[in-house]
Amino acid sequence: MMIQVFLSVMLAGIALLVGFQGTTSRLLKAVILGVIAFGAFLLWTPETTDRFAEAFGVGRGADLLLYVWVVITLALIVFLYLKLTTLSRRITQLTRAIALAHPRGEQRPPEGSDR
Amino acid sequence: MPSTYAAEPEPDTWVVVAAFNEAPEVGRSVAGLRALFSHVVVIDDASGDETGAEALAAGAVVIRHPVNLGQGAALQTGIDYALCRGAACVATFDADGQHHPGDLRRMLAVLREKRLDIVLGSRFLGRAEGIPPSRRLLLKTATFVTNLAAGVSLTDAHNGMRVMTAATARRLRISQDRMAHASELIAQIRRLRLAMEEVPVTISYTEYSTGKGQKMSNSLRIMLDLLTGWLLR
Numbered sequence: 001m002m003i004q005v006f007l008s009v010m011l012a013g014i015a016l017l018v019g020f021q022g023t024t025s026r027l028l029k030a031v032i033l034g035v036i037a038f039g040a041f042l043l044w045t046p047e048t049t050d051r052f053a054e055a056f057g058v059g060r061g062a063d064l065l066l067y068v069w070v071v072i073t074l075a076l077i078v079f080l081y082l083k084l085t086t087l088s089r090r091i092t093q094l095t096r097a098i099a100l101a102h103p104r105g106e107q108r109p110p111e112g113s114d115r
Numbered sequence: 116m117p118s119t120y121a122a123e124p125e126p127d128t129w130v131v132v133a134a135f136n137e138a139p140e141v142g143r144s145v146a147g148l149r150a151l152f153s154h155v156v157v158i159d160d161a162s163g164d165e166t167g168a169e170a171l172a173a174g175a176v177v178i179r180h181p182v183n184l185g186q187g188a189a190l191q192t193g194i195d196y197a198l199c200r201g202a203a204c205v206a207t208f209d210a211d212g213q214h215h216p217g218d219l220r221r222m223l224a225v226l227r228e229k230r231l232d233i234v235l236g237s238r239f240l241g242r243a244e245g246i247p248p249s250r251r252l253l254l255k256t257a258t259f260v261t262n263l264a265a266g267v268s269l270t271d272a273h274n275g276m277r278v279m280t281a282a283t284a285r286r287l288r289i290s291q292d293r294m295a296h297a298s299e300l301i302a303q304i305r306r307l308r309l310a311m312e313e314v315p316v317t318i319s320y321t322e323y324s325t326g327k328g329q330k331m332s333n334s335l336r337i338m339l340d341l342l343t344g345w346l347l348r
Binding site for chain 2: 091095
């Protein structure tokens, strides 16, 4: 019971944060709030997740949630890593452009060349 | 130095040197190169020491990255610069004093004579003076893995000495900013079916260069970089 109240307060807090977030699009807000509402529903009706879990051949609902959580987290890490790499490629292009705009020592006539 | 019999410096080849915190050696490397090549460009990869000033004083054009990117990125910056200055051939060379500029001239001669697209230096066809046994093992293993992955049979896949034509330099594109660029280049050479040959060179290991070289622990990072690059290709 305690944990259900605690987690519900946390979810409500997150929902408020998302609700007052000015930059997020309405559609995204609706999706996030929907996910939060679904989470609250599962929180107060543990037998729902248990039934889901049974359908997937997992013993308890909480275990099913844990497995799904692990998969989502791993996917997020890979996604973020690829995103970071793309970002660092852009930084490389930017750095290169800045560097190439400021060469030093160009004026000197090359050694052994009469041009 | 008696220069009477010295060959004229190469007028249309640009030598690209990537340097990060190489102030103690970069001046000597550039001076050696400048005796044989008219054009040397040093990419100072946001060094914290006097690398840029030393290279400039020794007669190189110096381009400084505002932030540190890594050796692969620095080489690509230098190649871009050389191409935009109208280089006919582009060479790469290490800043840490391990390489010998004369080897680069011989590689250039082979490139021209045999009308190749690219020539790579090989310390295992040539000599690796004072190479620590652990380094030899690491390089041999890395070469084996690169050969396997790229479907080639090189003797030294991670040599910093390369000479290529401008046309080749335009076709190759280093997207691996850090140390994975060596394997990346070989994969590209293979994919583009470039005419390539390895030429024996001498690498002289010193306490300084060994301290700055690649460690075993970097191999994992390199493999991760290659995997990411492959995913994002």
